[in-house]
Amino acid sequence: MSTTHTIISQIFRDIVLSQNESRMIEDKMERIELKKGSSLLQAQDTVFHQYYVDHGCLRTYFIDSAGKEHTIQFAINDWWISDYTAFFNTGKAIMNIETIQDTTFYKISRSNMDALLLAIPQLETFFRKKMEGAFASFQKRILASLSQTAKERYLSFITTYPNIEQSVKNYHIASFLGITTESLSRIRKEIAQNSVS
Amino acid sequence: MSTTHTIISQIFRDIVLSQNESRMIEDKMERIELKKGSSLLQAQDTVFHQYYVDHGCLRTYFIDSAGKEHTIQFAINDWWISDYTAFFNTGKAIMNIETIQDTTFYKISRSNMDALLLAIPQLETFFRKKMEGAFASFQKRILASLSQTAKERYLSFITTYPNIEQSVKNYHIASFLGITTESLSRIRKEIAQNSVS
DNA sequence: CGCGACGTTGATTTGCCTCAACGATTGTGG
DNA sequence: CCACAATCGTTGAGGCAAATCAACGTCGCG
Numbered sequence: 001m002s003t004t005h006t007i008i009s010q011i012f013r014d015i016v017l018s019q020n021e022s023r024m025i026e027d028k029m030e031r032i033e034l035k036k037g038s039s040l041l042q043a044q045d046t047v048f049h050q051y052y053v054d055h056g057c058l059r060t061y062f063i064d065s066a067g068k069e070h071t072i073q074f075a076i077n078d079w080w081i082s083d084y085t086a087f088f089n090t091g092k093a094i095m096n097i098e099t100i101q102d103t104t105f106y107k108i109s110r111s112n113m114d115a116l117l118l119a120i121p122q123l124e125t126f127f128r129k130k131m132e133g134a135f136a137s138f139q140k141r142i143l144a145s146l147s148q149t150a151k152e153r154y155l156s157f158i159t160t161y162p163n164i165e166q167s168v169k170n171y172h173i174a175s176f177l178g179i180t181t182e183s184l185s186r187i188r189k190e191i192a193q194n195s196v197s
Numbered sequence: 198m199s200t201t202h203t204i205i206s207q208i209f210r211d212i213v214l215s216q217n218e219s220r221m222i223e224d225k226m227e228r229i230e231l232k233k234g235s236s237l238l239q240a241q242d243t244v245f246h247q248y249y250v251d252h253g254c255l256r257t258y259f260i261d262s263a264g265k266e267h268t269i270q271f272a273i274n275d276w277w278i279s280d281y282t283a284f285f286n287t288g289k290a291i292m293n294i295e296t297i298q299d300t301t302f303y304k305i306s307r308s309n310m311d312a313l314l315l316a317i318p319q320l321e322t323f324f325r326k327k328m329e330g331a332f333a334s335f336q337k338r339i340l341a342s343l344s345q346t347a348k349e350r351y352l353s354f355i356t357t358y359p360n361i362e363q364s365v366k367n368y369h370i371a372s373f374l375g376i377t378t379e380s381l382s383r384i385r386k387e388i389a390q391n392s393v394s
Numbered sequence: 395c396g397c398g399a400c401g402t403t404g405a406t407t408t409g410c411c412t413c414a415a416c417g418a419t420t421g422t423g424g
Numbered sequence: 425c426c427a428c429a430a431t432c433g434t435t436g437a438g439g440c441a442a443a444t445c446a447a448c449g450t451c452g453c454g
Contacts, residue, residue, distance in 0.1 A: 062340060064340075064343075064345075068344065070344055072336070072339065072340070084332060085329075085337075088329040088333070128325070131328065135281060135282070135285075135335065136281075136282040138332065139269070139281070141339055142335060142338055143259060143267065143269075143291075145339070146261075146267040146342075147261035147262075147267055148261075149441075149442095150442070169400075169401095170400070178342065180443060180444080181400085181401070181402090182402080182403085182444085183441085183442055183443075184401095185403080189402080347409080347410070366431095376410070376411090377411060379410090379411080379412085379434080380409085380411075382434050382435080383434085383435085385434095386434080395454105396453100397452105397453090397454090398451105398454105399450100399451085399453100400450080400452100401448105402447100402448080402450090403448080404446085404447085404448100405444100405445085405446085406444080406445080406446105407443080407444070407445095408441105409440105409443090410439105410440090411438105411440075412438085412440095413436105413437090414436085415435085416433105416435080417432105417433080417434070417435095418433070419431080419432070420431070420432085421429090421431090422429085423426105423427095423428095423429105424426095
């Protein structure tokens with residue numbers, strides 16, 4: 001059993017695949033290793049791929065009209081990531097994707113994915129579930145941004161991503177939470193002080 | 198051709214359905230008319246249905262820990278709406294759904310939908326596309342909340358929903374934008390003044 | 395070692411909220 | 425159909441959370 005074969009059964013462990021099906025998928029995905037700070041996708045590019053992170057960390061971010069970066073998603077171990085809005089229509093990206101650590105990931109193109117979906121119908125369910133999960137987490141973020149203070153959002157962030165803080169820069173977290181680095185720094189200070197007393 | 202039959206071909210006009218298929222769908226959907234201010238779903242309810250609006254207006258909102266309402270989505274003509282996070286898992290709602298005008302809509306249960314998806318595979322694509330559209334609009338909202346001021350969000354709101362303003366109360370719009378009614382009022386005043394000068 | 399990137403802290407400003415009062419509009423019963 | 429109440433929208437004063445601007449530590453790396 002090859003290493004790649006092993007990773008395929010790991011990625012799709014929710015469904016049962018024959019050896020043949022596994023090999024088909026393996027053929028359509030490409031393994032890539034990149035150093036920290038590499039760009040995978042830039043706004044205006046046509047989005048052909050989605051990515052599965054084996055280890056390391058990717059993030060999607062977008063740059064607003066004032067030139068500020070906003071992090072939309074971090075992807076660590078076992079997460080899928082892309083600019084999905086563009087990926088679904090094979091349209092132009094509005095987001096950027098980059099590695100923020102040395103990262104090993106697998107990529108699959110929209111056309112290869114469509115072929116696999118036809119050949120292996122169970123994958124339809126697999127990707128639909130991933131989609132529903134992503135949808136739910138987006139909704140959760142909207143609720144959070146409407147109803148929570150920056151401090152509350154930070155606390156729930158470190159609960160959701162308990163180990164991410166060592167991996168990512170302060171300003172990445174700040175841009176995910178929708179605040180400045182200065183504000184994040186003050187929030188951390190406040191939390192540290194409260195937990196001492 | 199019955200009225201209901203007509204509406205079915207209207208709802209699913211993106212795909213081609215045989216008369217038989219149309220009738221199958223018709224059997225699984227229920228037409229409902231409700232007066233303004235009626236509740237369709239409350240938080241904690243198990244979510245069994247999604248809804249297609251024929252005419253009128255529905256909204257989903259959630260109530261945060263401080264008791265404040267936040268509008269997540271308006272649904273007018275030809276929109277689908279539900280608490281999708283819960284609908285997908287047949288789980289408990291965190292949102293509420295109500296009519297904010299006299300509304301005619303159709304509802305379909307998860308189990309009936311699953312049956313239809315099996316019987317009419319094209320529907321899989323139809324609903325996936327709807328899903329992708331909803332996903333994109335959620336993403337757009339996250340971007341907006343991260344990068345735009347209340348005034349900018351209001352301006353893009355009235356562009357996106359040009360005719361909704363007559364139908365919905367000020368405080369519904371405010372709760373959608375994540376601001377207070379007072380702030381919305383001031384924003385409107387400011388815009389009116391600028392357009393005069 | 396020294397430079398650049400990153401994080402922290404302080405002073406000030408700003409956008410929006412809160413609280414309060416007051417018009418405007420809508421709906422309802424007599 | 426009018427009168428009155430309830431609901432909704434507007435305006436003002438004051439406050440607060442977070443942004444901005446600026447300066448200064450700190451850490452890692454060539």
